[in-house]
Amino acid sequence: MNDVISIVTPEFASRKAYRNASVIPALWDILDNVFDPELPGLTIWDLGILQDVSEKNDAVLVTVTPTYSGCPAVDTIITDIETELFKFGHKKVEVKVTLSPAWTTDMMSPTGKAHLKSIQIAPPEKNDRVCCPVCESENTKVLSQFGSTSCKSLYQCNDCFEAFDYFKHF
Amino acid sequence: MNDKQQNTIRFLIGLGDDSVVLSHRLSEWCSNAPYLEEDIALSNIALDYIGRARMFYQYAVELEGNKRTEDDIAYLRNERQYTNLLIHELPINDFAFTMVRQYFLDVFYCEYLKLLCDSSDEQISAIANKAVKESRYHLKRSQPWITQLAEGTSESKERIQLALDELENFVGEMFLMEDWELMLVDSGIAVDRKNLEANWNSEVQAFLNKSEMCFPDSQLQIRGGRNGIHTEHLGHMLSEMQYIQRSMPGLEW
Structure with a gap:
């Protein structure tokens, strides 16, 4: 079975470039431990809802976009983001939910798609x-x-x- | 706060009311739909509308300066303070009625939200962008159902016709604007629903004709929703929807 999905969408490419340019890659990496509660093993990065991570003074600001407007997983994801950052010693965490840019499945990573297929x-x-x-x-x-x-x-x-x-x- | 800001808040709450009321109606099918997949579908659509209502309410609350919460808006206003268009509040009736209403609203929202994406208000435009995709998906489902029922048995055909006859009186209001809404159209924030009427009518009429159903052009236009004047059904619905918050104020999950 061929589990390799290599098609990179322009939407994902631009997210990837943005992440690569970040001066705080370690914070992005921490968030690779946060998963969609309904899709075990799929990180919020791979799902495409993690849009931005920044640091101001000693606070971490994380920006996510919801998938579907009524998706109840958002609240859990916010708590999971906070918990994960607390674990790594970040005391002040703010999670911002933004509607723009609107999430699309094209923001999903090839790894995320391959993971879906594997489950x-x-x-x-x-x-x-x-x-x-x-x-x-x-x-x-x-x-x-x-x-x-x-x-x-x-x-x-x-x-x-x-x-x-x-x-x-x- | 100036008139424009006040009207924007009123406008957002009206759109939120449309969504929350329809969402509650759809959720009444949960565990009662004809079969499991249909049950799940209606509950999912209800969820999309709850999400839409929350986005509108949350933005209204933000513009008000966080003096109350989205829950206060949903649970602590009575029916005269609700400003949804009446078609959303009609009881679910039978499955045919629910699907005809859904089809009518899906056609309406696909067009309405598409135009609202161009709102001069960035947040309203973002909400519309999110919601329009969901409505397009809903339409893909409601439309075939109408065909299936209209071309099904004599009973299903009759039920579709009864639904059409009942709903015709509430369609007119979807395209009537209140003066305060028109002020927002002038400033590029809102969409004039009146402009959607001709296209809506021709699309729906052409679609129904294919199944040899007809949608009578009603002269009667029951209106009042945007100004808080409702059918008797809304109060009953809210008494159920708001029961827990009213009897145990401030209760949280």
């Missing part, structure tokens, strides 16, 4: 050409446009008959 969630595809995460077949059908969370819909493979979650392209 049998089909990663988002432009044109919603959904590929079965088990047998790679493109011969799939929608079972339900909404799945277990706002960001997913339910599909089934017509070849291997596996039912699976698809992370909607958004």
